[in-house]
Amino acid sequence: DRILQALPAPLADGALAALRAGQSLQxxxxxxxxxxxWDGAQMxxxxxxVGRHNALDKxxxxxxxxxxxxxxxxLVLTSRLSVDLVQKAAMIGARVLIAPSAPTALAVAEAQxxxxxLIARGPDGPTLYTETEAE
Structure with missing residues (x-):
């Protein structure tokens, strides 16, 4: 999987910076x-x-x-990663989900x-929380 060839920290940092740069309403x-x-190069x-679920639905x-x-x-989100957002991402067909906030344990289990x-904040910066076949 091309997008996962980058290490979690640079991938997450680039994607989150691009997301923030494009937030005109924010x-x-x-x-x-x-x-x-994020396609690995651009948003x-x-x-x-105002709703994190609505932003993902849109x-x-x-x-x-x-x-x-x-x-x-x-898929790159500004919000915390709860199980319902992981489920929506999977239903959309995503293979990678990035967020700046640590996921819940249930979200990690569902993503796995x-x-x-699942790439999100960990104790030492952006962390890959799940193992996938693409790795």
């Missing part, structure tokens, strides 16, 4: 979440909403509308079961 109101699709789609619609395969890159690479 710049204006300072109170929204974002979900984006190809980004959606914002991104799913944008990817479908643009014919972008979620498995061809990484779904074959989803």
């Amino acid at each position: 710049d204006a109101v300072r109170s929204v979440h974002a979900a984006g699709f 190809r789609a980004l959606r914002e909403d 991104l799913a619609g944008a990817l479908a509308g643009q014919g972008i395969d979620a498995a061809a890159g990484a 079961a779904a074959g989803l690479a």
Whole structure:
């Protein structure tokens, strides 16, 4: 899997920086979440909403509308990783999910079961929490 060839820290740092750079609504109101699709080089789609679930739902619609395969890159979120967001990412067809906040134990278990690479904050920086066949 091309996107997982990078180490977790540089991959997460680049993706999260690109997500933050594209958050125009956050710049204006300072109170929204974002979900984006990172292809390893650029943020190809980004959606914002006051609700973290809504931001991911909007991104799913944008990817479908643009014919972008979620498995061809990484989903990047501004929010904490709970099990429901992991489940949505898996349903969208994502293989990689990146966030700046540590995941819940249930989210890690669900991501592992779904074959989803989960990269999020760990004790020493961005950490790969799950093992996937792509590694």
